[in-house]
Amino acid sequence: MASVAVIDKTGKKVDTITLNEKIFDGKVNQALLHQTITMYLANKRQGSAKVKMCSEVRGGGRKPWRQKGTGRARAGSIRSPLWRGGGVTFGPEPKDWHYQLPKKMKRLALLSSLNAKFKEEAIVVIDSIGLESHKTKELTETLKRIKLSTAKIAIVPSKSDDNIKRAASNIKKAQLIRVEDVNAYELLVNDKLLIEKSALEKIEKDLTSVVSKTVKTKRTKSA
DSSP: OOEEEEEOTTSOEEEEEEOOTTTOSSOOOHHHHHHHHHHHHHHTOOOOOOOOOTTTSSOOOSOSSOSSSSSSOOOSOTTSTTSTTOOOTTOOOOOOOOOOOOHHHHHHHHHHHHHHHHHTTOEEEESOOOOSSSOHHHHHHHHHHTTOSSSOEEEEOSSOOHHHHHHHTTOTTEEEOOGGGOOHHHHHHSSEEEEEHHHHHHHHHHHHHHHHHHHHHHHHHHO
């Protein structure tokens, strides 16, 4: 069975926990991770690019000159796409790129990302991240002690804490994630995962039900 050390805020090992073998089975579904990451990136797009079409540009209501007899090319509006200051032909319009994968797929992708991080030895389990104050200095010193001050890191406490939230907001390479919001994208985009022991146990509990249902489905199909 896989196990991982639990450290305190000084970096000293205080415990060892055995990981759930149903969750940390070493399997990483690359195809599913690709689908999931693509979805998260698409959902981050604003889709706000916009240019004005010919009918949206101000002015140009009057025909610049008569149709014939001037020796110049025919023109109906000074806001034609051919003219400087005119509209844009086939330009970008606001678009909603948002879409969702099934909830089960996102959870299985989270499972794969946890296994990927475990293989890289990038998961650091701490007994408690609790801070006495909201000052960034206290959290920075803690990260230095556990040798995570230079890494791009995802911090996952077991519950919301205003002190941690305010302290982490000033650290450029640190990203605070609620345990309920942990997803495959946030794990993979960061180099290290600093997670409280109770938060890891909660994630394992949530994913165990998904794994159990998947196994039952496979057995039913094979039968």
